[in-house]
Amino acid sequence: MHAGLDFAGPIGAPIHSVSNGTVIEAGPASGFGLWVRVKQDDGTTAVYGHVNDMLVRAGQRVNAGDVIATVGNRGNSTGPHLHLEIWQPNGQKSDPAIYLIRHGVSLPSTDA
Template structure:
């Protein structure tokens, strides 16, 4: 009696035979490769990899790195960066303490004519510039008893600089100053015997206590000379 085999069974057997055939082929290739590796000289270049390698002359050739074209082009620093760096250099280089008047030091700090002289005087030509000694902020500018006109500046270290007897005031309250800025001109207003600048330094809260400006200036690297009186 004939035996009938379902078509699905035939297809399954065929797939089984195909998979088995592929497995045997892979096993043969792997086996051949392992045999070749075992027989190869491990010291022979390329023996274990199967890939050719450069000869000795080529291996000793110097390595040349590839540089992209963009990296070979001249590098340009943006103008904004240059301006910032130049400004930073100028800020670092500028003086932070300036002589307030070009005139000679004519009077020092201390008792004079039976009264306390709480600052130092610079004899200067009438109308000559008076400069801010330090960076700071103007906190008062106008008439003052005994000074005629004065300017008071909150200086960069917290002290108060007082400038007196000027002819003209060139700044206003709240104005930011840098050391060397012209804030007034030399005059002869108030209790004065001739054109000069009177300069005081005060420490402490409120009006502060006047101190000798000469050692204070010297500590900031500024030697204004010896009083002539």
């Protein structure tokens, strides 16, 4: 099951935090190559996978919009992109599109 959203982009493009929170992990992760995980102030965890460069460290406080990493093609990936997941406090994965829309982010249409 693919529990996240993929955003294509060139290697090195900036990745911005989707919310205020604290970095709980920035480093290697099975399947993701490198990832950054941010425990957000609402209790959810944002997972940013396949990153090229991590620009934050565990324990660091971040604000919505801060650049935390760059787009990469590491791990189980077929091209450069950001893989974003939102985990509930109980570990259950949520639809990141719903989370983003509820927080005022406009997503590109997938209509043909």
